[in-house]
Amino acid sequence: MQIPKGKKIYFASDNHLGAPTAEASLPREKKFVAWLDEVKQDAAAIFLLGDLFDFWFEYKTVVPKGFTRTLGKLAEISDSGIPIYFFVGNHDMWMADYFKTELNIPVYHKPKEFLLNNTLFYIGHGDGLGPEDKGYKRMKKVFTNPFFKWLFRWLHPDIGMRIAQYLSVKNKLISGDDDAKFLGEENEWLAQYSKKKLEEKHRDIFVFGHRHLPLEITLSNNSKYINLGDWxxxxxxxxxxxESFELKKY
Incomplete structure (x- = not known):
């Protein structure tokens, strides 16, 4: 993707809309929509790196209630011709084709490379990557198993969504309790994962979410790892x- 003069590419992650309740998250949603309204003025593209929702599950003919402001704004921006790319997180990994068919937003379930101007990015949510997080990695296999997804789909949405939202808020869907503090560069799993990926191929910038902590870690003389923080x-x-990547606060 070549970025036109005067345009920029924006990245955001970990909104967790709906948590701890729809009412409590509404001010955060309005703030995010206001941000989208601002960045659309000069955006060449927008990357959303997962956990936009605290829980999301698509039945074949049913999607979760709420988030009208966010979905409407994303539809408006997409319809205007600004591409939006979505990477699922550990709270919204059950996305299927709703974003693609209704909003024209492609959905990615694994990290992906993007060449933006002459800078090679490696982009993803970040859950389950790196040398640790073994408990979540095992749980993710259960969450994404087609048989277990089929069983959950047979629950009435009012029952299934209530159970899932309770677990999502109370147990953070195995997000971990260390999201809010810096673990030290040697213990930051996504930084270690990025260094490992550098051994097989050079990438200029690794961008992830998931950690809920704004981070910028130099991996080599010409490569760095960025974590976007949260909303x-x-x-x-x-x-x-x-030319350059910058973390900013809204």
């Missing part, structure tokens, strides 16, 4: 102007 405590986002 719960930090309200941080990333901006790439075609």
């Amino acid at each position: 719960i405590q930090y309200y941080t986002y990333g901006v790439f102007d075609g």
Whole structure:
């Protein structure tokens, strides 16, 4: 993707809309929609790196109630011709084709490379990557198993959604309790994962969410790892102007 002069690419992650309740998250949703309204003025593209919702599950003919402002704004931006790319997180990994068919937003379930101008990005949510997080990795196999997804789909949505939302808020769907503090570069799993990926191929910038903590870690002389933070405590986002990447606070 070549970025036109005067345009920028924006990155955001971990809104967890709906948590702890729809009413409590509404001010955060309005703030995020206001941000989308601002960045659409000069956006060449927008990357959303997962956990937009605290829980999301698509039945064949039913999607979760709520989030009208966010979905409407994303539809407006997409319809205007600005591409939006969505990477599922551990709270909204059950996305199917709703975003693609209704909003024209492609959905990715694994990290993906993007060449933006002459800068090679490696982009994803970040859950289950790196040397640790073994408990979540085992649980994710259950969450994504087609048989268990089929069983859950047979629950009435009023029952299934209530159970899932309770577990999502109370247990953070195995997000972990260390999201809010820096673990030290040697213990930051996504930084270690990025270093490992560098051994097989050079990428200029690794961008992830999941950690809920704004981070910028130098991996080598010409490569770095960025974590976008969240829209719960930090309200941080990333901006790439075609030459440099910057973390900003809204």
